[in-house]
Every structure is written in C-alpha cells, then in structure tokens.
Amino acid sequence: MLTTPDFAEITADADISNARHGNRAKCLQRLVRLELPVPLTVALSADTVRSIAKGKMPDMEALTGIFGKGSLLSVRSSSQMPDWGGPGTILNIGMTDAVAEELARTHGRDAADALYMNFIRTYAVDVLRLDGDLFSGTMTPRLAKTYFEDEAEEPFPQSIEAQLTEVLRSMARAWEGTTARLLRQAQGAPEDAGLGLVVQRMALGIGQGISGSGVVQFVSPATGEPQITGRYLPQGQGRAALSEDKAQFIESDNRGPALEDSAPEAVAALREAGSLMRQRLREEMQIEFTLMNGTLQILDAVKCPRSARAEVAIAVALASEKIIPREEALTRIPPFTLNQMLHRQVNPEAKRDVLTRGIAAAPGAATGRIVFSAGAAQSAAAQGESCILVRRETSPEDIRGMHAAQAILTERGGMTSHAAVIARGLGLPCVTGASHLQLDARKKTLTVAGRKVFHEGEIITVDGSSGEVLVGAPALIEPALGGAFATLLHWADEFRDIGIRCNADTKEDVEAVRAFGVDGIGLCRTEHMFFDPIRLTVMREMIFAEGPEDRIAALKRLLPMQRADFTELFKLMEGKPVCIRLFDPPLHEFLPGDRDGIRALAEALDLPVSRVATRIEALQEFNPMLGMRGVRLGITVPEIYEMQARAIFEATVAASKGRDPVVPEIMIPLVSAMREVELVKARIDGVASAVKSESNVDFAYRLGVMVETPRAALRAAEIAEHSAFLSFGTNDLTQMTYGLSRDDAGRFMSAYVTQGVFHEDPFHRLDVEGVGELLRLGTERARAAKPGIILSICGEHGGQPDTIAFARDAGHDYVSCSPYRVPVAKLAAAQLAVKASMVKSD
Amino acid sequence: MLTTPDFAEITADADISNARHGNRAKCLQRLVRLELPVPLTVALSADTVRSIAKGKMPDMEALTGIFGKGSLLSVRSSSQMPDWGGPGTILNIGMTDAVAEELARTHGRDAADALYMNFIRTYAVDVLRLDGDLFSGTMTPRLAKTYFEDEAEEPFPQSIEAQLTEVLRSMARAWEGTTARLLRQAQGAPEDAGLGLVVQRMALGIGQGISGSGVVQFVSPATGEPQITGRYLPQGQGRAALSEDKAQFIESDNRGPALEDSAPEAVAALREAGSLMRQRLREEMQIEFTLMNGTLQILDAVKCPRSARAEVAIAVALASEKIIPREEALTRIPPFTLNQMLHRQVNPEAKRDVLTRGIAAAPGAATGRIVFSAGAAQSAAAQGESCILVRRETSPEDIRGMHAAQAILTERGGMTSHAAVIARGLGLPCVTGASHLQLDARKKTLTVAGRKVFHEGEIITVDGSSGEVLVGAPALIEPALGGAFATLLHWADEFRDIGIRCNADTKEDVEAVRAFGVDGIGLCRTEHMFFDPIRLTVMREMIFAEGPEDRIAALKRLLPMQRADFTELFKLMEGKPVCIRLFDPPLHEFLPGDRDGIRALAEALDLPVSRVATRIEALQEFNPMLGMRGVRLGITVPEIYEMQARAIFEATVAASKGRDPVVPEIMIPLVSAMREVELVKARIDGVASAVKSESNVDFAYRLGVMVETPRAALRAAEIAEHSAFLSFGTNDLTQMTYGLSRDDAGRFMSAYVTQGVFHEDPFHRLDVEGVGELLRLGTERARAAKPGIILSICGEHGGQPDTIAFARDAGHDYVSCSPYRVPVAKLAAAQLAVKASMVKSD
Secondary structure: EEOOOOOOOOOOOOOOOOOOOOOHHHHHHHHHHHHHHHOOOOEOOOHHHHHHHOOOOHHHHHHHHHHHHOOOEEEEEOOOOHHHHOOOEEEOOOOOHHHHHHHHHHHHHHHHHHHHEEEEEHHHHOOOOOOOHOOOOOOOOHHHHHHHHHHOOOOOOOOOOHHHHHHHHHHHHHHHHHHHHHHHOOOOOOOOOOOEEEEEEEOOOOOOOOOEEEEEEEOOOOOEEEEEEEEEEEOOOOOOOHHOOOOOOOOOOOOOHHHHHHHHHHHHHHHHHHHHHHOOOOOOOEEEEEOOOOEEEEEEEEEEOOOOHHHHHHHHHHOOOOOOOOOHHHHOOOOOOHHHOOOEOOOOOOOOOOOOEEEEEOEEEEEEEEEHHHHHHHEEEEEEOOEEEEEOOOOHHHHHHHHHOOOOOOOEOOOHHHHHHHHHOOOEEEEEOOOOOOOEEEEEEEEEEOOOOEEEEEEEEOOOOEEEEEOOOOOEOOOOOHHHHHHHHHHHHHHHOEEEEOOOOHHHHHHHHOOOOOOOOEEEHHHHHHHHHHHHHHHHHHHHHOOHHHHHHHHHHHHHHHHHHHHHHHHHHHHHHEEOOOOOOOOOHHHOOOHHHHHHHHHHOOOHHHHHHHHHHHHHOOOOOHHHOOOHHHHHHHHHHHHHHHHHHHHHHHHHOOOOOOEEEEEEOOOOOOHHHHHHHHHHHHHHHHHHHOOOOOOOOOOEEEEEEEEHHOOOHHHHHHOOOEEEEHHHHHHHOOOOHHHHHHHHHHHHHHHHOOOOOOOOOOOOOOOOHHHHHHHHHHHHOOOEEEEEEEEEEHHOHHHHHHHOOOOOOOOEEOOOHHHHHHHHHHHHHHHHHHHOOO | OEOOEEEEEOOOOOOOOOOOOHHHHHHHHHHHHOOOOOOEEEEEOOHHHHHHHHHOOOOOHHHHHHHHHHHHEEEEEEEEEOOOOOOOOEEEEOOOHHHHHHHHHOOHHHHHHEEEEEEEHHHHHHOOOHHHOOOOOOOOOHHHHHHHHHHHOOOOOOOHHHHHHHHHHHEEEEEEEHHHHHHHHHOOOOOOOEEEEEEEEEEOOOOOOOEEEEEEEEOOOOOOOEEEEEEEEEOOOHHHHOOOOOEEOOOOOOOOOHHHHHHEEEEEHHHHHHHHHHHOOOEEEEEEEEEOOEEEEEEEEEEOOOOHHHHHHHHHHHHHEEEEEEEEHHHHOHHHHHHOOOEEOOOOOOOOOOEEOHHHHHHHHEEEEEEHHHHEEEEEHHEEEEEEEEEEOOHHHHHHHHHHHHEEEOOOOOOOHHHHHHHHHHHEEEOOOOOOOEOOOOOOOOEEEEOOOOOOOOOOEOOOOOOOEEEOOOOOOOOOOOHHHHHHHHHHHHHHOEEEEOOOOHHHHHHHHHHOOOOOEEOOOOOOOOHHHHHHHHHHHHHHHHHHHHHHHHHHHHHHHHHHHHHHHHHOOOOOOOOEEOOOHHHHHOOOOOOOHHHHHHHHOOOHHHHHHHHHHHHHHOOHHHOOHHHHHHHHHHHHHHHHHHHHHHHHHHHHHOOOOOOEEEEEOOOOOOHHHHHHHHHHHHHHHHHHHOOOOOOOOEEEEEEEEEHHHHHHHHOOOOOOEEEEEEHHHHHHHHOOOHHHHHHHHHHHOOOOOOOOOOOOOOOOOOOOHHHHHHHHHHHHHHHOOOEEOHHHHHHHHHHHHHHHHOOOOEEOOOOOHHHHHHHHHHHHOOOHHHHHHH
16 A cells, blocks of 8 residues: 555555545545455545646656556546536556557457557547547557647657646646536535546456446436346446447346346345445445456446435435434435426436427426417316416416416516416426517417417427427326325424425315425415406406495405305315415406406496596506505405405304314515504404304404515514514515515516626525515514514525525524425425534534 | 682792693793783693593682682683694673673773673683574673573573683683694694693773773784784774774874874883893784773783794894894794795685695695696797696606696695605695596596586696695795895704705706705706607617617717716806716606507607517516616616716716816615625726726716615615715615505505504605614614715605704715705704704703
C-alpha cells in the first residue's frame, strides 16, 4: 500500500473520506472492506485534482508504479455527491505499441487492434478534444496514429505516464468548465465543490476463457421489486453490455443466452455480492463487473437507477427488513417523488411528437379530444369521451368544464394561474403559458406555427410533468399507489408532528384524498358550489334582487342546496374537522361577460337587456382582487353569510344525528380589521342560536379568520381575540405583500426569475423574507394574545416542504394543501420531525 | 358672596374653574375681574347639574335668596368648550302674576304683559315641552295661563323657586339626551363631559330712560378687520336685536338710527370694554349688553363668530400687536381653516337651488356649462368658456379635460377616487359619488329624478366644500390670500422643523404653489406628461413597437419633449430639489377603450383594426393595480426608463447652465425586491455616465425608491443600501395593506365607516395601526441600515396633520402633498414644532 499526500491506495484501512476523495472512492473502499474482488485502485483527492487543473502533476512514476509494469488503467470521477456529475470514465490507459503487441500475443491480433484503436480514438476525442469524425471504427491503429499526429502535431504518446497525465489533466479541467459548474450547482453543489478521481487497474474482460463485462442489479428499476436485471457482454468492456445487441441476460432466460448458462458460479457470486451490499451498504446497488477467464472482478457499484415508484419500494423494503430504520426510509425519499407516483405518465419508451411546450403546471399525462369551452367539455364527458380543455386562460365559470376534462391546456398563465391552481386541486394534468399556441375560439382551431391546424375533436396528449403537448395518444403508464406507497404514508403519519389537512370543495375532492388520509379539511371554498347551472340561475336572481326581501327569497332557494353540500361533506369526513370559508369572490364573477350570455340572462330574469347590462357594468371593478369581495360582501350584503351559516348549522345538526357530533369551523375571508370579525361573528352567533332553538339540538362551532391581507397579519392580536383560529391564506397574502396579481404576473414572472429579480416565483414557493415576516408577526401576535388559538397555513404553499418547515417552526397546528399534495406534505412533515428528533438526540 | 357645594357666586375671588363650571362661568369671572358691569351671577358646577338631572335639587331658597326678592333671572349653559353646545338660554325666570303687576306699575301694562306672555310660552314650550302651536304671540297672559293649565294639568307656577327648579331640571336633562351627546362627541367631547349653568339677575332692558339690549363686536366677522358690527334693540331683551328689523346700528351710521346717536357714552364704554377684553382675554369678543335707564350692563361675552379669513386675520393681528406670541397665533388656527381660504365659496347669503348631493371631494365652488367629455371641456376652454366636466368617473385620459374645466362632477367614486385626487391636486372644486345623477353620455343629458333634464351647455355650480350641486350661478366669494394669510405661512416656516414639499407634475402645479412657497417637489409623476395628443400618438407607437429598435425609435421622439418638461420644472424650482418618479402606470392606460378609438388608432398606426384590438386585449389585466406597471415595466421594457433618465440628465445639464447646479432626484415606483433597485440603478448610472461624457458636464443625482408595497417596507434595510432616499407612497401602501382598491372601495366605504368597521376612510386619513406599522418598520430598518438616508411620505396623506405628526415623530425629512394642501401642511408642521417645544420647556 502506497500513500502520498497526492494519492492513496484504496485499502480497508486507508484514510479515504467522501469529503476529500468523493463518493465513488468511498464506496470502493466499502467494497474492499466487504472483501469483494475489487481490482487495485488508487484515489486522488479533490485537492490533488485541483492542483492538476492548475498544472501541478503528482509524481506520475510513483502513481503508475503502484500498478506495476504493463497494467492498463481506468480513471473515473468521484465527486462528493453522485448527482454532481463529473467527466466520463476513460478505459485502457497505457495502451502503447508495445502493450498492443503483447496483447496480440496473448489475446489475438484482432482483439488487440480493436482495443488499441478504441483507446486512440478516446484519447484523441475525449482527452485531447480532437475532431471525432477523423477516427472511424474500422481504421487500423497505425492509420489512427498517423491521423492523430497530423491533428495533434505530436506523436501518439507511448508511455503510460504521458497518457495518464493528459487524462487526469483533461478531467481536472473539465470539472472547472462553466457548463459542468452550472449543472452541479443546479444540483445543490457548493461553489467550491471539488472532484476526486479513482485510478483502477483494468480487468480486461477479453481472453480465452469466460471473459467479458456486465452490469447487474437485483431490483426492477421500474418497480423496485426483487428481480435480477442487467446485461453481460462476452469479450466486452465497461458498460458496453447495456447498449450492445449481442449482450446476454444475467439469469437464465428463455428469451436468449445468459451468463448463468455458462458461468453459474459467477452469477451466484454476484448474487451474494448484491445481497452483501444490500445488507452492509444498506442500499440496492448496481454492480459493474468483469469476468477474466472465469474470475469475477467487481469494478464499481453505484446506487441502482430507479423510478419514483422503485425508490419508495426499495426504501420501504429495506426498512421492513430492518436493514434501515423507518426514519431513514422516510428521509431517503425526496417528498416530490411521491407526486410523480400519483399520476399517469407518458411511457418513457413511447415516441413523443411534441406540438408545443409550456409550463408544467400540474403533473401527470392525459389524452383526449380537444375542446374549446367548458360546455363542450361537459358534453364530451356526458358521452363518456375523454377531452382536453383548451382555453386562453380559465376563469371560475370554467370550473365544471375543468371537472369534466381529462387535462387543461392554456395559452396564458403560469404556475399559479387559475387553471394551474384548480388543476392541481383536481389532480388534472395541466400545461399553462403555452404561448406559441394560437387559439381561435370562434373557428375552434388551434395552431402552432409550422404545424397543421388542429380542430375541435382531434386527439392530443397533455404532459403536465414535462410541460409538453403531444400530438396523438402515446402509451401511458398507470399510477402506482401500491403497498409500499401506502406503507410509507402510514409511517409518515406515525412520525409527523404537524397536522396535514387538505383543501377540498367537493365530494370528489374528498374522495380523491381518501386513499391518503387527512386530518381534516383546512379550506372548503364555498363559491364553486354556485356554478352548477340551476344554482347559478338562483345566484343571479339574488344578485339582481331589488332589495333585501327579494335577495333573501333567492337565498332561501340556495339554502337547501348548500345544506346538502355541507351535510354530505361532514358525513364523508366522519367527524374530522371541516373548515368552511364563507363566500369570497366578487359577485360579478357569477354574471355572463358576453352579449349572448347577457341576452340569455335577461330572458331568464325577465328583465330588459339594457337593465341587465347596466347592472353587470355597475358591478365591474378596476381591481376585483382588491374590491368588493370576502367579508366586505359579508358586511354589505349580510344575507349571504347568514344563509351560509344557517346551511352549515343545519347540516351540523343533520350530520351529527346518530353519529359523533360535528364541530364545524367557519372561516371569514379577506379580513383587514378586527371590527369586521366582530360584526360577522355577532350575526353568525345569532344564526347559531336560532338553529339551536329551532332544532332543539345543541352544537359547538369555531369561528375564525383567513389572514390574507397584510393588515390582518399585523393586527393579528386583536383579531385573535375574536377568533377561535387563524388560517394564513398565503396566496392572497403574497399578492398583497408584493402588490402583484397572480393572474397578471405570468406575463413577466419568468423574465423576473431568469434575471434573478425574484429568486423564485413567490406564488410557487413561499417568500420567507417578506410574506414570511408577516406570517411570523401574525403568528407571534395571535399566540401572545390568545395562547391556545389554532393556527395554520392554507393555500397553494401549504403543500410545499419549506412552507411546512416554516409552519412547524412557527408552531402552527396544521397546514392545508391540495388533495394531490397531501402525500408530499405528509412525507415532508415526517422528515422534519425525524430531523428535529435527530438534532435533539445529537 | 354665598358659596355652597352646589353653587358659587361669581366674584373676582370665587373658586370658579373652566373644568368644573364651564367656559361661560369662567369667562364671566374674568369680566368681573376686569371690573366690567356684570349683573350678579351664580355658577352651578357640572356635578351639581348632574345631580339635578338625577332629581336632586340644590337648596332653591338659598339660590334664589342670593338675588333678592323680585329679581328676574336668566339661566345659560356653560359647557367646558363652547363647541360642545348646551341647551338654549332661558330669560325672565321669576315672572309671576305679582311680578307682572309690579312691572305694569313701573313699565306699563303692555310691556309687562308682553314679557309675561313671552315667559309663559318659553316655559311651556322650552321647559315643559308642551305644544308650541297653543301659545300665539297675541294672547293675553291670562288666556295663556289657562291653556297652560289645560295642557300641563297644573297651574302656571307662581314662585321663582318652582320655575327655576323646572328650568334647571329641563336643561340638565336636555344635556343627557342622545342627540346632544352625539353632537358634542362629534366635536371631540369626552363621554363624561358635564354641563355647568350660570344663573344671572336679569338686566331688563325695558324702561323709561334709554333702555334696550344689544350685541356688539369690534371686528368684521367676514374679514377680521377692525369694524364695529352689531345691533341694538331699544326696549329689547337678549339677542333679539340681531333678528329684529327695528334694531339700530351701534355706531352712528347714515343708513339709519344708531345707539351712538342717543347714548354716545354707552358706546364709548362698550368700545373700552372691547379693547380691555382684547388685551386681557387676548381675543376678539362678542359682547351681549343691556342698557337700563342709560346704565350699561354686560351680560355675557363670547369669542366673536368669524369666517376662516377672519380667524387668521384676528390671530395675526393679536400676535403682531404682541398681545399673544406668534406661537399661539399659529396654534390657534385649525390647519384645515386655511383650506377654505384658498378657494372661491358660494356666498352664504346666496339662494341655493340644490340639484343633488355627493361627496365633498375637493373644496371650493365654481360655475360653468355642463360638458360630458374631456374633449368638450378643452373646446370650451379654447373658447374661453367656463365649464364643469361631468363624468361617470374620470380616468387618466381625462386629465387634460380636467385641466380645462372649472370643476369636476362624477356619478361614482369617493374622497380618493381618481377625480377627487386629481381635482385636489389641481385645486379644482369636485363632487364625487353623486349617485342620484343619471348620466347619458350619448344623449349628453344629466337627469335627477323629479327634476328637469339638463343638457350639455346648461349652467350649474359645483360646491366642493359642501358636496352640493346647484342649479345656475349663485354669487361666489373670492378667495383671500391677503396679508394675514401670507404672514401666518411665513411664521409657520420660521417654526416648523420638517420639510414640506409638494406633488407637482406640471408647470401649472408649480405656479399654483408659488404663492405658498415649498421646499421642493416631492413627487413629480411623469405619466401625465404623455397624455398630450401628439405625445399620446408617439406613446402608442412605442406600445405597438415590433421590437426594441422600433420602441427606441418612438422613445427617441419622446425624449426631447420629456427633456423640455424637466428643464422647465428645474428652472421654475430654482435649485430646490425635484423628485421625479419614473413611469408608473400600466401601458394599457394609454390605449383607447372603445371601438371608435381603436379604429382611429389603427388608422394612425396603419395597422389592421384586428391587430390593434388584439394587442389592446393582450395588454388588459385582471388587476391593473397589481400588474405590469412601475419598476416591473422598467425592468421588462428598460428602454422607457432609459429614455426618462436621459431626459432628466440632459435637462439637468441644460438647467444648470449659468445657474446653481441642479441635483435631480429619481424615484423608482412599485419596488418589492432589492434586486429591482439594483438592476434599474445599474442602467440609470450607465445613462448618467453617457450623458456626462457626451455633454462634458459633471452633475450629481440621487436615486431612490417609492415604498408602496408592504414588502418594500419590510425589506427597507436592503433596499436602503441601494437608495439615496425612500419616499413612502401611502396611497398604494394603504391599498395593498388592506387589500383594498381605492377605485373600488367607494362602493362600500361609507357603509363601512358608518358601521364603524373602519374608524375613517384609510385613504383619507392614514391608518396608523396597520399602514402606520409598516411605515414605522420601514423607517427604522432604512435608518438602521443607512443612517443618513432621506425619508419622506408622499401621496394624499402627506398633507394631513396627523400624517405630518407621524412623519415628524418617525424622523422623516419631509412630507410631500398636493399643492393646495401646502398651507395646511405648513401650519400643521409649525403647530407640531411649537407643541414639541412647549413640552420640552415644561
């Protein structure tokens, strides 16, 4: 064993560390410690590689001397984290005329020439960056050397030291390149991340006896289930087996020849090695191996490649077998991995005919016929046809059409536009901001420059995971919420210490989340309940009411519908808390915007068209987001909230009959002043008393506030005094803190993020510095004024791991997120609890 | 002198205090101390009156005993502050059959009967609240007593104790009434404010010799100039002289008989009393007096009634004569008093034919012909005709029409709608929210239910001080910015210790403020500069530009116009700082909204109508307030800010030629993140370098930020590091803190204020609790990060006394307000400095 300050032979006792030599060097040392047959390997530290990049070479005589004369060498990257990348492996370093001659003697001329020729090409192209077109595969080494000399203006080097020097220098410099730096920094590598290298004696894989190379792993990369997969290439080198048609299976297989047929003991040894690594490295590894005249050598092992589903299956299996603790299984899975498992995906092997690209706004893939209106989507659904709703952008009126569609595609908008938010809520794939689309809603056509025109009814596929729109119907893979997924969520529930509720407006939402389990509904938006055609008509009558009596008459007709909505939700939730937000949007959202709609409405209401048009115009607002909505409507037209409160309380009575009593939570939106809460509370308490006395049933309820204006956060102390809970609505709070409309920001958000004005879209990821400070202030003040108050975050950010971390640190009771974010949220919450307990026990 | 716990005779040494006995009692004591001939008077404390209201009477024998048998008495209110009101004076208490007989003997039957009859009626109606219709003036006392007995079911009381008891009880109870309480609380009285009463021996004013009563003061109530005004009624009582046709002048007057003609020595004595009060009470008083057989008695004296102009003139005169210090003159004038002096007013004596009422959005009155469009207003102005611009609501496109009009009237909007804000800025009278108006812009008619239809060209008068719209042209009073006004402002400048700048966009704005003097321009909005028709066309070409080159070409044509704008402003401001806000509004504000406009624009740009319509539609936003405007535009379309910066710097060079160097201030609007400032700063610094090198002139400039999003306030520390100044734009900051659009809030703001949801319209008066906290945080953080940074508040609130107090406490350098608010702001600032120095010297 020879160790210098510049390099170290990898032995069981050598001082090899991940931090200095990189993960591959460390992993190889582990294999050595397991007494697996690893060829002699030397590790160069990141400091050494840094020196090499600056021109200071280690003692090359000493380095090559370790391997002995005539050895061929390979060099591989060994960065600290596998994700950070690094230059590709170079094999067969040391091939010279002399070594080639020797090889020809032992392995035959053809094999020797092929090896030599390959190395010359690799050296020329990958090391010296000469033009690859010069070196074809059928050339002789002699001709290749001539071409090399012409191009490089020096002869092909004939010493292993000279070759290795260039290889190391080229790899060291490649690491410093801009692209490599940007790529690894995108993976979270620090500015000063270094590259280790490992130099290994080649196990040739060619020879007279059973010789060749292969790659093997013991689980399916797609499912994570036990299954030997891999390839073996007789007389091959490196990972070539994976791409060569001549490659064999590993296990005996009736589809063709297999290594096991010719060398069962080698496969048995591989199985044993895999099992050993699984136990001792506590991971499913992919092994690169060579057979030399029947002798097994293990060159390298890496964490085996895997799909999201396999990742979960492997972690759960390792923990189930107690190889790793459950805590580790939970922390191994990046939370968003679960997201990919919830949705259909385009089969990675399918051919993709990409029509256009937009923003990947909601994950999953779906195929269907193009429709251009919510109505058409509903018709298609009624006929049992799959459809894709294509709109310039969506609005609340489209909600039923969105329910009916298989996916949503919009020309405008971003990650947080209406379409994106609703689609994620519904679990529908969605691509927004597909700005190269030209939509002609009248002609019902869809055009992308240079492509044929698409008409309503033609079939496309929306891939909301990649942001692509595909022509036709490529094969899709079904989601897999199998045992391992359920087990992982179950474990997450055991460990997490913050509640996870979901935002659910309808029975369908609740059913979507049933598989995952939640602690309750954190945000039930009631306005979507009014877009059903029958209700919409009554709603419009209410809006056109001449005075309070007419308004109350219309609301009376809505009451039984709302009561039925809530009764159903309460029953479905089986006693878990349901937080109902009172009516929030401006009334004009319920009115038609076009001439036809106005004419139809005038007929329905038996009013002159001009009256209807005038009323609609009078309700228009300059900035609806900042206008007459939420509690402002609740105070100015109190009959609406009174109807809703009555529906909630009557549903409470109905749903509690013969069951555990329901304790509804009622949330007031858009509060900016304490007195708003006082006024609404007085009325709602009044309705509660009335329902109690009418029904002769007592019930409890909690009244709280949605904190979504900066002022409500600042005045949280006095607002808390009148509230049983506060739930921070981070969507609107972000809009108001930035003075930025979510619907309008799409136009410049990507430019802003690209230029680094905002680090990230604040509607996508919670702005901890600005919005976060208001959350902190609001939380502190509310808790100081009323220590027991229930606090939470609802809204899109609620499902983000960093928002959950924020909420947990702030001492919130729960977060509430879209149904399809619940698994991610649960896992993130569990990881936080596990990490916190690790810190504590440290 | 008799003093009991319940009442005290008012003598020079008596223990009379304003707090306990009220201001009238205290003032009467001062008159006694000045040895003026005041009839015997007894003061009842507020505690005594409170007891009386609860039914506990003081010792009435003792009380009446003070005055001696046969005396008649009067009772007057004596609340702590004159503004707080109180029940009316009751005279002649003690009139009984016996006293009437005695009076008939000494003064004649008719006089005695008249007195008695009047007292019976007063006692019945004002004290016992009987029906006034029963008691006509021509009745005999005998008949009146019969009616009294029928109605009151008891005989008319024949003892002074009985009468006085009822009078005191009725006055004590009236003070507790709801209306009285609400009225005095509206004047700032505390919940527990009490009422004192004074009981005075009547000086009858009837008799054989020169007898009568009068009221006199020594300054004009309209102008405050020295001038004896008042009336004297021979054989009269109380203040009757002021309303009787038979009353005489005080001084000899060729219009009719005067007291001075018959009793010159009495008038001389009154002159001397007035002069004495002026010196010793340090105020111009109005004196109520009686002559009894030539003997003068002074019954009462109150601060003389006065117009705003007189108030200023009196205070300045008293200070000029060193009767009061200047500090006191400054603090005596409520700041908003000055506002009334800046504008024409409807003559209080003119007949008002009120067409409708709205919100008094900008003070002053103006008469003109109705016009329904900005264009019509400009045509009228071109023909030298006065006009009133009547719109549903105004938008930035109307700005030139508003300049051309004499007043603005809008159907919608509130105190802070576009029309109101601009009108106050321009000093134009404005009534908004005149919701009973029905405007038909196509037919060019204006209707109010039940009135005739008004057509374009008919004459109306807008009274922006009262909120009324009057038919025709009532007489107006000119504003008076005379010597006293100027002197007061000059004194304010001497005392105030915070800068007052004005918001000025145009030469006209600067000229409007010239009379008042300012420390600079705190907010020059550049967007109004683009609404001139020629510029608007170029602006639209810029918006429709195909790419940066076309855009730059259009901007190059705007450059010389902007440069000329700024050069003119800099020269007019003569070296005082000018803070220019870079372009702020969304681009769609510059595009036409109707078909005709779109067609005209398409012709002007030589583009198909459909292209123009599509582009306009593409620029529409859901919430323009929260959209693509301000710095977002500056970063996304950087050419606009670069053009503006160049115009500013070239104007700096031009305006500095041969004068003191101009140091322009450039302000970036709508910042929410530090990086926005960095990016814009880099570009503007680049433009400055270019202009310096091209012109070969060096100049300094300051780049700062308009803090108008909550996030900018929260992140003030890091923003300050890149800024020479921060100016808090409280309009937008209020909108975003509340999540409330100023333009849309009008619909419910009055209901909100009425129900006490908001104490006041936060756009009208700074919300100290919410918005104020963000201001405080922003101020603290900016100063901590950069101690020398210049801080200020601009926007509508800047002219409010309480905002100025807030800014001064926070250590801001200046506030900036509308030109017409400058006098108010200066006076308010001076008052704060005076009060602070008083506290310090305490």
